[in-house]
Amino acid sequence: MAGSNGKKIGAVLVLGGGVGGMQASLDLAEAGLKVYLLEKESSIGGTMARLDKTFPTNDCSMCIVAPRLVDVGRHLNIEVITNAELEELQGEAGEFTARIKKKARYIDLDKCTGCSACVEKCPVQSDDEFNLGLAKRTAIYRRYPQAVPSAFAIDKTGVSPCRLGCPAGVNAHAYVTLIARKRFAEALEIVREKNPFPAVCGRVCTHPCETECRRGDLDEPIAICSLKRFLADWESKLEQVPKPKLPEKRAEKVAVIGSGPAGLTAARDLALKGYQVTVFEKLPVAGGMLAVGIPEYRLPKQVLKKEIDGIHAYGIEFQMGKEFGKDITIDQLKALGYKAIFVAIGTHKGLKLKIPGEDEFEGVLDCIEFLRKANLGERVNVGEKVIVIGGGNAAVDSARTALRMGAREVSIVYRRSRKEMPANSWEVEEAELEGVKILFLSAPVRILGKDGRVNAIECLKMKLGEPDASGRSRPVPIEGSNFTLETDMVISAIGQEPETDALKKQGLNCTHWNLLEVDSTTLQTNLEGVFAGGDAVSGPSTVVEAIAMGQRAAESIHLYLQGERFYKGYDERLKPKAVKDITGMSRIPRQKMPKISPEARRGNFKEVELGFTEEMAVAEAQRCLNCAGCCECLKCLLACEAKAINHEMTSEKEIKLNIGAIVLAPGFELFQAEQAGEYGFGRYQNVMTSLQFERLLSASGPTMGKLTRPSDGKTPKKIAFIQCVGSRKAERNYCSSVCCMYATKEAVIAKEHEHGLECTIFFIDLRAFGKGFDDYYLRAQQHGVKYIRCLPSTIKEVPETRNLLVQYISPNPGKVVAEEFDMVVLSTGLCPPTDFQELGKRLGISLDQYGFCQTSRFAPVETNRPGVFVCGPFVEPKDIPETVMQASGAAGKAMSFLAEQKGALVRKKEYPPEIDVKGQEPRIGVFVCHCGKNIGGVIPSKQVAEYAAGLANVVYATDKLYTCSQDSIQSIKQAISEHKLNRVVVAACSPRTHEPLFRDVLREAGLNPYLFEMTNIRDQCTWVHMQEPEKAFQKAKDLVRMAVARARLLEPLYKRDLEIIHKALVIGGGLAGMTSALELANQGFETYLIEKEKQLGGNLRKVRYLLEGEQVEPKLQRLIMMVSNHPKIQLFLNTQVKAINGSLGNFKTIISQDGKEKELEHGVVIVAVGAEEYKPKEYLYGQDNRVITQLELESRLAQGAVSAKSVVMIQCVGSRDEERTYCSRICCSEAVKNALKIKELSPQTSVYILYRDMRTYGFREKYYRKAREQGVVFIRYEPEKKPQVEKNNGQIQVKVFDLLLGKEITLKPDLLVLSAGVVSRKEDKLVAQMLKVPQTQDGFFLEAHMKLRPVDFSTDGVFLAGLAHASKDVDETISQACAASARASTILSKPVIELEATISQPVDATAMVALTALTPVRIRRSA
């Protein structure tokens, strides 16, 4: 069938990996088209993977969707592309190019086994988006255990601001996060990677990281600096400190001049690279300004010494008392064999005040000298009244030191104001606390003295002028404002510079600021091999800047010595800054640093700050917002044995795909519950959304299925559900269609979870319009779920208990009440995906006013752009089965469009050669599943496995959390090869869903797939015996023992190919049948279409116009014409089906046309026999011609005239009663449609609609509102008080009890219209019998699975569409008909069908006799 002209491309892009996208992908791939499945999350599964159970069958959502996930993940012709978004679609239908943006996963999909070892190592705790914030997860994560692909992913959003803020590039995010997890040693390791001085920097760093900290925008930044100090303090208490690991020594020697932070950092970094480093220091102590500049009350000598001792451990040689230029020179060093020299001599010369008297009197000195002497313990005579001049940290240090050395009064004189002070604000605060006075806007002009000693200082007042080059306001002297201050000691602290004389002598160039001149990138001086850094280059700066320069120098020297030319710099700087969204976050105060009191500081140099305790440090670290997601601590690398993690991946890349068509299945977004402010979501902890509640109920959810309140973890006793949150509002004028049922289901399940739980559902109309839904609703009521027809106006939180007061109008007796609940669940509506607002425009797809994809009722899966098909809630809010149908329908449309390209791009699976097990003793492997809590929560799966291990022939037995997850499958394969297994037993769930998967696993491992045995220890064991775990445990062991016994007897089996007839039979020539036939014919398949009437059209002939106003007749005629004229369709009108024989691929059907019988051969059957309008027996129907049905009214209205002045419509005639409990789904919209038509034709006519619940679901809601606006009167009645219709003097009278007025009213209509339901036809039972397919008790055909197989039967090769399935609207019928043909096409597109290899064989004569009485059918093991 492949390519005739070869122009179209036989590949389809499916956008969205939810249940719709998966269905479309599987159908397309099975029909022979190559599929790319695009998913923006890191795994597929969509919303269904998050649900707990599904209505109306209460099936576990995960259990039914997991096999489908696996099918998609394993399909040879489906390429799943995760973390990816469609950017643009170029080209024309048939040959599109899709441009795709794919975000990095940072995990190699092929290597990751999903073992989750990395999770243990990851220190990050982020909100778990899959659990909607109800739980935390690590930054390396898998969204849920069954996720496909099962590989993990890393959540990275850039580089944390703190990390970017550190000049030395220390990864604060990582070490803070590690502290939060109490992993102090690892945290310290991270600090030391870039900074050899954690104890020093933890005390004196100016912490620019904290300025950048995003938490500062919320409350206060994380105390990063103090946390670093905590680490150093913690280590100092250890008995043994780990020694640094040193590399092999290199031959090259490097000299470092100066042992300050710059010099020592460079020395350490070079030592870490293997260089032999010698540090030369002029002073008797190492540390530079750290040792002689910073006073001891900020940085104790012992702390510094310990830190420097630590640096000795890197194998660095120290030569003390060696002055550069005097004791050693560049030339000498070079002669000694040093290949490179790093000059970091600091700025140890104080600047002069340059005012009269400065050099004249004793008691005037500079701060460098003063602090050095104080630090080295030399005697300094400190005066009584000390004046410090300057505003930097050195000034504050000098002042505080003077105070400690006995000064009675210390003042700082500063020429600008407080704001301009360069000293750290916290230092200034401490100084003031200690009693230091600060005179702002004052500058010294003269120093006065007596007897050679200073006794006063003359100052001038200043004012602030224009900003200078530094951006600070320039101080301007105020003429004549001179004043004098008494003093006996003046310390000048106005700046410092390096001692450059010796440098210049050796030929080093200096700048005009008297600083060393270096290349700004490489830090090389004008002399070859001589580098410089630290304060001597930058001028007086911070410790961390010095460390940064030391780092850079080391890197530069390394490159220089290795002959490289370019310095690369920090890569992090090039990466984008992560910006955390802080809206709505709660404030947590920063830990306060404990300090000794200001009084206790005088006269001593005790350290002022005491450091955090462990509790404080951990609490403080837990305040971190994790701006970047992953903190790049790289600990996961240590855990990953598969070497699957790669932190260096480019964050984003572009992919281009060539495709012939596209199916959009992007799903929906939940309404943002915060927007319904009256209900307090986001403010009240115990108000949650329905999807959060699903997670709470789910066994794999954050509480493992235990129902607890977020505020206190207590089990709620009373839960309220509020419907229509975000739906049916003026601004979102549509119904979300699914909420009534999911709330009902959640209430029922919650009650099952918690005995005695009270559930109340507040609603407007209860819209249980789907197949089997009304029965479910009734059961819920019987179950004790309370329904109150009122939407609450507001919720208040009770502060003490966090309970919720729900305010509403009680229906009886109509009073406003405030009822207290423990928890409230908001049934949030469905909104279109927001990213499509913009993407839609780029793709050229028209959206409606809300952002849903624009389609029409007659073309429900087609967008306005040819070749672009659509399905699911993106078209209109809808439930799972409708989504699945529509997905198959969209796939069918794509198949038709690319019909000639089927098979062009697909590949076939290659298996390894099969191992011959003939004659081998059975070697059985047993795998026992926990199925999360489903099995493991009732019985100890591990012990079942242990039991199995003891059974004969079992050589390997183990338990698995989820045996079907991809990592478990890998381990089964591994076990087969490692233990030479030749039989495999899985004790888990249903073979119906999982057997094919495990059989394929065997085949992939080289075993014949039929050497597999499965036993169901869940459905018929732990589920049914939940209350008797002991007995269930025993039963599980029995089941496993029996399975093992059967496994011993297994033999290899082989499949046969079945030739099939590539033709289809469609029964029914209505809308569904015609659509199915046409789609199949368009795909190139010969199709027989059987219609019992004389003409095509079915019920659609009686429909004249749609709710939206569209005329039906032209569409119908066009469809009939296309069907009648299609060369591939053989039409049989006036024809009955007499008998259907055969099975999948080879059916033989006998038909009878005008009495003549004929046999047709075909491979598949589509049942589209339809249904009909109920003929009412009630309300005088048939007794008075003024009583008619909606369809009858419609045909009258189509003729354009309404003579009635008053029309009454009664809903639910023949529906939702004792005889037929189901809702007919379409009658409410029918009534609204016809009411609007009446109003259009005759605005004066009064229309009353007597209803029970108006079920105008989806976009039909808009017309319900419109009808009310146009004056149609809606009167609700209760089923117990149905309207009474009688004739009185020839006048029809309708009596109805008005619930709002609380009394009966009488209407006298000229026309009474009955909204008669949809009923199945009795004669169609024969078709069901001939096909051996089941029907519901109401005579509708029963599909294979209510949720996931809505058009299939459990009999292979037979499909279902239209009203025969259940009542539905035109668009739904068309979608389902397309779906049926797509499903049929997955069979017909294959050249042959592979037959099941298991065939029953009689083993003895009696059985033979018994079997001859039966038609041979394949024996299926029941699930």
Add this chain to the structure above:
Amino acid sequence: MKYAYYPGCSLLSTAAGYDYSFREVCKTLGIELCEVPGWICCGSTPAHSTSHLLALALPLKNLQLAQMTGAEQLVVPCAACFSRFKFALSECEKEPQLKKQMLEILEGPFPEGIKVVHPLEIFSQDDLLKKIKSAVKNHVPELKLVCYYGCLLTRPPKVTKFDNCENPVTMDKILSAIGLMPQPWSYKTDCCGASLTLTETEVSLKLIQKLIDQAKLAGAQAIALACTLCQTNLDTRQKDIEKASGNSYQMPILFFTQLLGLAFGIPPKKLGLNKHLTNPEQVIKKFT
């Protein structure tokens, strides 16, 4: 920053403290206020319960006058006045016919270019929050309070376009900026019954009692507000509810501007804190 300022009648009488404190705080923050020359009644209650046209014309007339100050924005601290101004603009925008009618009544150009703002909207802007933070002089106590916005500022949301209708946060943000501790509570915009306080006193007392009880339950030691009517109602009726309930209340009711003023170190008297009936002393003395 220059704003035209419309104090309205209550800020000159019952809510003088609001006027004093607002002016003081603006001075500290460098906000220039220019009182609308010759301003007249905003029409609240008397006009809007008698004549629709008058009720719209009065605020618009004031807006015309405000435009003469040259300011681009008019600040209206009284919630009732604020509501009237917003209503007048919104109605005229909705109905062009009405706007035409107004033009005839006003005898002058329609006041297009001037925006009506509430002090909460001004102070909660990011740059002003920063200014407020740095203007704090006094030690601010760890004072728990609740912010009460009342019914007029946020409703109807389409008209006032103020903050978040169901859960306004501007005042919480402003008071958090100076270090006070606004407590979450559910009654931020519930009615205090001020308009019934004279005619249906019993109803009003019930509503007041509920509010103060709930504030206490939320842990509040004071209630901060921004509506003159709420302040009068909650401040003056506490004796009555004490009598009726037998409970002892003594809940200080302060304009948020008074709290800002205290943090900025402005003497209590200059903030009108001597004009309260329920003694705010226990709050004042906490600021040192």
